[in-house]
Amino acid sequence: MNPRAGGAEFLTFEIARRLVKYGHSVEWFTASFPGAAPVEELDGVRIVRSGRQWTVHIRACLRYWRSLKGRFDVVIDEINTVPFLAPVWARIPVFAMIFQLARDVWWYEAPPGLNAIGYAAEPIYLQAYRD
Secondary structure: OOOOOOOHHHHHHHHHHHHHHHOOEEEEEOOOOOOOOEEEEEEOOOEOOOOOOOHHHHHHHHHHHHHOOOOOEEEEEEEEEEOOHHHHHOOOEEEEEEEEEEOOHHHHHHHOOOOHHHHHHHHHHHHHHHO
16 A cells, blocks of 8 residues: 555545455556555455556556456546546546545645646536536
8 A cells, every 4th residue: 555545545445345345356546656566456456556646647547548448347536636537538437436625725735827727627627527
């Protein structure tokens, strides 16, 4: 597990573990970190790591289109400030698991310019998850 993992990641892993226990195949795509194996299996959950905090989202989309399309029945898009936008690129049902929205936090956490984009984008990108 990522050394920076918190409650969201521990809950995600527990849900994934239980889905495996109920007979489902689960792949958890997540950002990498120094010293992490690119692929490993923990309690039946296949964990694939690629990219970092700001590149993991595009890497997830590329992985889906290059090698996963047609292999899964559903994508669970974990939103912890920045979404993966899976409803835009996945051609299967997508469920959003929202841990943190950060509309106002953008003003404190991001540099000028990016903070305004993040603030304005959040209500827009959430619309992709309506259905």
